[in-house]
Amino acid sequence: MSSLSEEISIKLNIYKRNYAEYTKCLIRGNEIVLDGRPEEKVRQLFIYFLVNQSKLFPNEIDIRVESDYHDIELCKTVKNDYFKPYCPPLMIVEVKREEENLRNHEKQIERYLKKSCSEIGILYNYHEIIAYTKKDGVFTSNHLNSLEDIPPLILQSSNKLNENILKFEKARNGSFDSFIYLVNKYGKYKLNRIVFRLKHEQLPIVGSFFKFQDNKLYYNIYVQNVQKQQSCDFQDFEKLVCIIY
Secondary structure (H helix, E strand, O other), rough: OOOOHHHHHOOOOEEEEEOOEEEOOOOOEEEEEEEOOHHHHHHHHHHHHHHHOOOOOOOOEEEEEOOEEEEEEEEEEEOOOOEEEOOOOOOEEEOOOOOOOOOHHHHHHHHHHHHHHHOOEEEEEOOEEEEEEEOOOOOEEEEEOOHHHHHHHHHHHHHHHHHHHHHHHHHHOOHHHHHHHHHHHOOOOOOEEEEEEEEEOOOOOOEEEEEEEEEEEEEEEEEOEEEEEEEEEEEHHHEEEEEOO
């Protein structure tokens, strides 16, 4: 089994200047000093796997580094410019120096997952990988054998969003049932802008705080920064235009 130093010397583009070792982040493109930064070595090796070996980047996942205090966030690559609601990361990864006991950081990763509403977290120190998943509000942990075990977890989470994209396409084509499914998921608050059209209305409507009750759709619009509640019958719905965060 190769050591961390041996593996990064093979996989990363490392160069020296003024007696210090440097590399460039494969995501940010910025120059990084490796000397005295053991966690950064582990992080760059993890990123190398995602970019060059996972077969998920860039078509399936977007990689964010040092986002919202997280070492690495993996998000779904969304190719439809009209469907870009807020979505929690598919996975949050926290890297530690190789001699670090990962069990000492369980509360940290669980806290990050709860706050971001992400369902999968990873603790990684090069020698050990612990995956944390949430089901029915309870976190369970599981040791992974190698980094190759991570892509299936990402795809499992990604497939849920793919289902929502299919619902979005149906709502764009006039499916009211799909529209109701999406507003229940993304339109309960003002977090996302949901734009839709009603029959016999010239302009599209931008709504929030959606609620469907007694075959009527209730929603709020803003006129000169004043919030007003509107409603319509389901027969008046024409199509969904977009959902944007």
